[in-house]
Amino acid sequence: MEYCLTVDNVSKRYRNYLALNGVTMRVPKGAIYGFIGKNGAGKTTLIRVICGLQSPTSGTYSIYGATYSSKDIYGARRRMGAIVESPALYGLMTARDNLKHQFMLLGKPSFDGIDELLELVDLKDTGKKLAKNFSLGMRQRLGIAIALASDPDFIVLDEPINGLDPQGIVEIRELILKLNKERNITFLISSHILDELSKIATHYGFIDNGKILKEITSAQLNATCQKRVLFKVDTGDNLCSALDETGLEYKITSPQEGELYGEISISALSDILKSHGITLLKVSESDETLEAYYINLLGGSQND
Amino acid sequence: MIKLLRANLLRISKSVTFWIFVALYTLYPIIIALIEIQTYEPITSDKMLSLNYGVEFFPMQGVIIALLCSILFNADFSNGTLRNKVIIGLSRSKIYLTNLLTMIIISLGLSVIYIIIFFALGMPLLGKFTSSASTIIWMIVDGSLVLMAYSAIMTLIVMTCKNPIASLIISALVITLGALLSYYMDYIVSIPEVITTLSENQFGETIWVQIPNENAPSQAVKAFCRFVTDLLPSGQSFQLSSPGYTHGWTMDMYSRGGLHYWQMALYSLGIIGATSGIGILIFKKNNIK
Missing domain, CATH: 3.40.50.300 (P-loop containing nucleotide triphosphate hydrolases)
Known part of the structure; x- marks a missing residue:
């Protein structure tokens, strides 16, 4: 370059x-x-x-x-x-x-x-x-x-x-x-x-x-700052197979909570979970911006 | 440097302050000539020409140059326009030298205006020169060099002192202290070595006698003081416009060898060279905001 x-x-x-x-x-x-x-x-x-x-x-x-x-x-x-x-x-x-x-x-x-x-x-x-x-x-x-x-x-x-x-x-x-x-x-x-x-x-x-x-680069930043869907369900049983079905990357943060990376409508997510016998209790979207990235970065540097 | 000079002159031509100074400097010789012709004993043409380089102990031209230099070039620091010059790759030496050259052109330009009006109005009213042609030429040469030396000193102050107010104060102090120092040095030089006093002779008569002045400084001290007076632009300015020119007196104002014309010219050139060298060195290292 x-x-x-x-x-x-x-x-x-x-x-x-x-x-x-x-x-x-x-x-x-x-x-x-x-x-x-x-x-x-x-x-x-x-x-x-x-x-x-x-x-x-x-x-x-x-x-x-x-x-x-x-x-x-x-x-x-x-x-x-x-x-x-x-x-x-x-x-x-x-x-x-x-x-x-x-x-x-x-x-x-x-x-x-x-x-x-x-x-x-x-x-x-x-x-x-x-x-x-x-x-x-x-x-x-x-x-x-x-x-x-x-x-x-x-x-x-x-x-x-x-x-x-x-x-x-x-x-x-x-x-x-x-x-x-x-x-x-x-x-x-x-x-x-x-x-x-x-x-x-x-x-x-x-x-x-x-x-x-x-x-x-902005492409790298976009990849890092992707949208997240934070959710809470009634049970962790079959949760992995349900989330696999969404086709998105995910992370299970506790037995009943997790994060999906990417965009998915709430109804679609709810339907997939329901088909696996899981009830969606709570859902929220997190759109990580440049500002959030910067603050995280700065927080990290201050903790170093 | 030519492009920088052209740009400087364009900017200055747009400055109202500059044109006010030009107008005042144009009026200055007209007023002198018109006032003097009405007095019982008007000054000579020699004296009027000399007022282009100083007003005895008041270094008026130095003050004008300090004000103009401060107004015109401090703007570059306060507006940040100096940055535009550095960013596009103009060297700091060139920027400094161009500002110096601009100031010299302005100060000599004002002096030329005075001379033109002097020849057009002053001389017809006040009569021919009483001094020799070579003396007049030396006065113009030395006087012009004094103006250039003032320009160099003021450029040094403005270009190296980044605070506009501080540079104005320093300029004022330099001029005032220079004038006071010149005044004091000249006072020492003028202390007579012998004084006339009343005394009684052997017949008991009171007579005037000359005795050595106990308060007179040594020749070495006098020579040093004369050197300082010759060196300083304010001292040169004073000597060139001293009362010795009035009423047809000779140029021999000190009645002890006259003015040191060529030495004064060399000193001025030295001041221009030294201040420019120091100024460029400092300006090159200065952080610009």
């Missing part, structure tokens, strides 16, 4: 505080990588490090194969865009002028493409409105447009939907999916809003206390 970002054993220390403790992660090309962790876990610190804003205390990372300490990193960074913490804009300039400024920084010979970018992020009609007067959603979209100015292959977004209203969240989500699908841009997105992240991410990385707890 090809990776656009590889991080190997990166640590970052601020005086007595170890913000990153030997982080190793891989962001595959074309992925939407959801970077998950609580406040202070080290998400923004790692993002700052890979964006070149801060140097790692130890360890190494490379972007498109260029190690951070090599001269090639400057070229690799040109294939990258990022919004770290909040969109970095000049408040006294319009959306167009902010993009002009970014085009100049990039050394682009002309301003062709600014209209297209403004249209893409739905800011074409902002005219002479200064960026300082933009809503948070507009600022976020302009930030993404600035990040897109270099035609990047890899975009890093730090908490891109923090503080946005529901409409703004949907707009950003759709924009990310569109860019990922149409332009094959790889995204690394840190977020607290796990439900939202679960709608777009193809890969996940979980960080806590400056350490990566786990990296997992």
Whole structure:
């Protein structure tokens, strides 16, 4: 698998505080990588490090194969865009002028493409409105447009939907999916809003206390986070043969209780059990989400 | 660096504060010329030109450069726009040097505005220069280098001190302390080695006599103080705009060898080089948020 970002054993220390403790992660090309962790876990610190804003205390990372300490990193960074913490804009300039400024920084010979970018992020009609007067959603979209100015292959977004209203969240989500699908841009997105992240991410990385707890693909997560049906019956006799008949994986947790993994209607389950002389007393569904997975993972790491 | 410079200039051209400073700096020589022509003994053209580089002990140009530098480049830290430059792979040395170059262009640009208005309005009203052409040229060269040195010092402060308020306070302190130090050093240099006092001669008559000044510092101390005055931009600024230029006096303000023009030029270049080197080293290692 090809990776656009590889991080190997990166640590970052601020005086007595170890913000990153030997982080190793891989962001595959074309992925939407959801970077998950609580406040202070080290998400923004790692993002700052890979964006070149801060140097790692130890360890190494490379972007498109260029190690951070090599001269090639400057070229690799040109294939990258990022919004770290909040969109970095000049408040006294319009959306167009902010993009002009970014085009100049990039050394682009002309301003062709600014209209297209403004249209893409739905800011074409902002005219002479200064960026300082933009809503948070507009600022976020302009930030993404600035990040897109270099035609990047890899975009890093730090908490891109923090503080946005529901409409703004949907707009950003759709924009990310569109860019990922149409332009094959790889995204690394840190977020607290796990439900939202679960709608777009193809890969996940979980960080806590400056350490990566786990990296997992969305397919693996779905397999792990499958639906469960928890049930209680009057007797455990013939229970195994009845559950075999459902065709689903199951686990018997006590003589009269068990869990079925997968989807099955309550009436179907009841009928199968009845045919084996078992009466269904109680049933409930458990849909394990990304959030539950994360909390379990975090609980596990804290117990270690 | 050219692309960075173009981007900086675009941003600055959109800054209202910058244009306010340009307007004020345009009015400054006009007001001087119009006020002076109405006085009984107006200043010379030499003096008016020198006011482009300082107002005697008040290093006005230093204050203006500090304010502009702080307003224009602190925004990069407070808006986070500095991040945009680093993320796209621009080296920190280039970012630093471009900001320095931008500040030098602005300070020299303001100085050019003053000079244009001086030649268009000031000189026709106040008359020809009383000093030699070489003296005037040296004044412009040294004065421009002082402005560049101020730009380099202020860029160092703003680019290495990540807190905008702290950088403004440090800039103000540097300018104030520089001006006070220059004032004090100049005071020591100007202490006469002999003083005139009243004394009685052998016939009992009261006469004026010159006696050695016991409070006069040694030559070595004076030389050191003169060196400090020549070295500091505030000291140079003071020397270039000192009262020695007024009323047709010669440029020989100290009446002890005149201004050290080429030394002052070298010191300014040294300050620009040293502050830029230190600034780049610190800025490269700084964590950017």
